[in-house]
Structure formats: C-alpha cells, structure tokens
Amino acid sequence: MAVSPEQAAQTMIDNLPAKTGKSLDEWQTVIKAWLQAAYQAA
Numbered sequence: 001m002a003v004s005p006e007q008a009a010q011t012m013i014d015n016l017p018a019k020t021g022k023s024l025d026e027w028q029t030v031i032k033a034w035l036q037a038a039y040q041a042a
Contacts, residue, residue: 003011013024022030 016027017023020027
C-alpha cells in the first residue's frame with residue numbers, strides 16, 4: 001500500500017527518537033548550534 005509523501009515524512013519524524021535518540025526538536029537545536037559555530041569560524 002502506497003503512502004503519501006506527507007505520511008512518509010511524518011513516519012520518519014515519528015521514528016527519529018527510536019532510531020537516533022533525539023526528537024526532531026532536538027535535532028533542530030543541534031543543527032542550529034552547528035551552523036552558528038560553522039559561520040562564526042568562517
């Protein structure tokens with residue numbers, strides 16, 4: 001059974017904590033901090 005792209009994206013978001021140990025909000029915080037550090041170093 002095919003799922004819509006929206007359903008597939010939501011499934012990936014829902015599975016983040018189990019697969020990575022971090023929620024989407026936590027990943028956003030990590031990425032923002034990394035980008036900020038990367039731009040300050042440049």
